[in-house]
Amino acid sequence: MRSYAIYVAKRILQFALVVFVGISITFLITHLTPIDPVEHAVAQVSTFGFSSPESIELLRQSLKELYGVGDNLWEEYLIFWRRLAMLDFGPSLSAFPTPVSELIGRAIPWTIGLLTVSTLLSWFIGNVLGGLAGYYSRNRILRVLGMIMMGLHPVPYYIVAFVLLIVFTFLLPILPSSGGYEMNLRTGWTPQFVGSVLMHSILPSLSLILVGVGSWFMGMRALVSNIVTDDYVTYAALAGVPDKKLVTSYVMRNAFLPQITGLAMSIGAIFNGAVITEQVFGYPGIGRLLVEAVHAADYSLVLGITSIAIIAVSAAVFIIDIIYPLIDPRVQVSQ
Amino acid sequence: MIAVLRDLFRYNGEFAIGCVIMAIILGLAVASFFSPYEPIDSYVVALDAPPSLEYIFGTNSRGQDIFWQLTFAIRNTLAFGFIVALISRILSLTIGLISGYVGGIVDRILMSINDTFIVIPLFPLLVLLYFVLRDDMTWFVLALVMAGLGWAYDARLIRSVMISLRTREFTNTSVFSGMSMPRIVTQEHLPYVLPIVFSTFMNNMNWSIGLEVTLAVLGFTDVDTPTVGGMIFWANQHSAMVSGVWWWYFFPTLFVTLTFIGLFLLAISMNEYIDPRSRLDRMGNS
Numbered sequence: 001m002r003s004y005a006i007y008v009a010k011r012i013l014q015f016a017l018v019v020f021v022g023i024s025i026t027f028l029i030t031h032l033t034p035i036d037p038v039e040h041a042v043a044q045v046s047t048f049g050f051s052s053p054e055s056i057e058l059l060r061q062s063l064k065e066l067y068g069v070g071d072n073l074w075e076e077y078l079i080f081w082r083r084l085a086m087l088d089f090g091p092s093l094s095a096f097p098t099p100v101s102e103l104i105g106r107a108i109p110w111t112i113g114l115l116t117v118s119t120l121l122s123w124f125i126g127n128v129l130g131g132l133a134g135y136y137s138r139n140r141i142l143r144v145l146g147m148i149m150m151g152l153h154p155v156p157y158y159i160v161a162f163v164l165l166i167v168f169t170f171l172l173p174i175l176p177s178s179g180g181y182e183m184n185l186r187t188g189w190t191p192q193f194v195g196s197v198l199m200h201s202i203l204p205s206l207s208l209i210l211v212g213v214g215s216w217f218m219g220m221r222a223l224v225s226n227i228v229t230d231d232y233v234t235y236a237a238l239a240g241v242p243d244k245k246l247v248t249s250y251v252m253r254n255a256f257l258p259q260i261t262g263l264a265m266s267i268g269a270i271f272n273g274a275v276i277t278e279q280v281f282g283y284p285g286i287g288r289l290l291v292e293a294v295h296a297a298d299y300s301l302v303l304g305i306t307s308i309a310i311i312a313v314s315a316a317v318f319i320i321d322i323i324y325p326l327i328d329p330r331v332q333v334s335q
Numbered sequence: 336m337i338a339v340l341r342d343l344f345r346y347n348g349e350f351a352i353g354c355v356i357m358a359i360i361l362g363l364a365v366a367s368f369f370s371p372y373e374p375i376d377s378y379v380v381a382l383d384a385p386p387s388l389e390y391i392f393g394t395n396s397r398g399q400d401i402f403w404q405l406t407f408a409i410r411n412t413l414a415f416g417f418i419v420a421l422i423s424r425i426l427s428l429t430i431g432l433i434s435g436y437v438g439g440i441v442d443r444i445l446m447s448i449n450d451t452f453i454v455i456p457l458f459p460l461l462v463l464l465y466f467v468l469r470d471d472m473t474w475f476v477l478a479l480v481m482a483g484l485g486w487a488y489d490a491r492l493i494r495s496v497m498i499s500l501r502t503r504e505f506t507n508t509s510v511f512s513g514m515s516m517p518r519i520v521t522q523e524h525l526p527y528v529l530p531i532v533f534s535t536f537m538n539n540m541n542w543s544i545g546l547e548v549t550l551a552v553l554g555f556t557d558v559d560t561p562t563v564g565g566m567i568f569w570a571n572q573h574s575a576m577v578s579g580v581w582w583w584y585f586f587p588t589l590f591v592t593l594t595f596i597g598l599f600l601l602a603i604s605m606n607e608y609i610d611p612r613s614r615l616d617r618m619g620n621s
Contacts, residue, residue, distance in 0.1 A: 022460075159592060163588075291553055
């Protein structure tokens, strides 16, 4: 138990480091800008002339703190962190005066839902099929499957999503093309609404799964084909352990472990994919909010989303890292 | 070297297919030097002409010949991937070698930084960078930034190879026979590491081209420099799908996908070359 505590403490340190570096890069990037974002933004809002002077002042205040057009860079940096700790990014510019945190809060469940389901599914499907392909390496169907996976894997998310969109909404219109649910439905836990959400999530998650499954498949196939030649497997096979049991409890079980570490390492890349997938399918998650915010020149929203994305992704990695030793007892000893 | 390539070509189907695909892609890129039009010229040919003998890939709504436009786009896209991969290889090789060789506290610090860069989601950062720089975000700035952020995964790989090499018998022999450390690393170890560097080079090119296409499609890059993503961006801007100009999407998508598959096949065949067991297996079968 004590070694587990040390392990967790190390992971917490790493988590803190990731957030620190990520947020610092964010801070640096926003300070590279040659133009004064605060006055630029204030001018943009006040040209429409519908806001009260108090709310404009509030906006200027929060922008100044976020972009830190104060006197001292260190001071600005500290104020930036304080804002972030309170998750207060001020009011959004494009949806003035709705706070940025509220917009993000509304979008984030969609992204988390989409990502959790598609990541776990592609991880599971890819590993099981890849494990079988590694074990039964002469099986013709699995070989063809391997070639398909290899062809799909290097194709970027955008292209897969785009092709799916054309095929299933244009050539063969059976699935909804955009949105998270049907427009005229009331949100709530009614069967109709849940069904609509599921229907709308099929294409986005399918495109994420199609791209994601390939790397798990190939990684697992390589791992399994190495393990198969290990002495303990040969011994078990000679001792008469049935084939099915050999694959599941002797070979695949061990090969799954490095794949869990792989999952933690790929979360960031999966998140990148989700941003573009949401954009293609008009899914109301954080990725689409980000793209819209850029087009609307909404500084606070872009900054808010970037910071939240960094924290959320590193938190997901942290959680996987924490769970890992519970599955693989060797980690506690070696770490 | 030539004998190795010949064997790879003969016994490794993936390598052969990858070479053929990349030869076609490179041929297209080279063809751009013979283009009758300048890349930014528009309204030089008939609008929206479908693929025909005169315009083999058709023309777009901006009056550009898609074939010639694509040759420029592929050249720029490949060059972009190449620069990112080259710079980030230098970074990951240096950091991987130092970390694996020196070990101890240096290794721990470098790997903490390394893991940090693996975890941080790059896409929002790149979007933020574009958002701040806007028109100052040129093709080259983007390449530099992506190289600076994309080395981490491969540095870890190179480090693990170095650690295993350091504990091998021949390293001890070299040390005892009085070879200096830099010489051992460059003369004895680098030949083992280089194939991995080449293989990750291809993968890194794929990664950077994929991100560039994604950013360009959203309009978050310098869209006036023709790239494959930029072509799709302009097709979207002109709602080419609605007006039925499908070839405007089809050819860029087809060729960028071919590039991905070609580079990927070269990368995995290189991996197989690194692992001699699978190489022997393959030669024995054919």
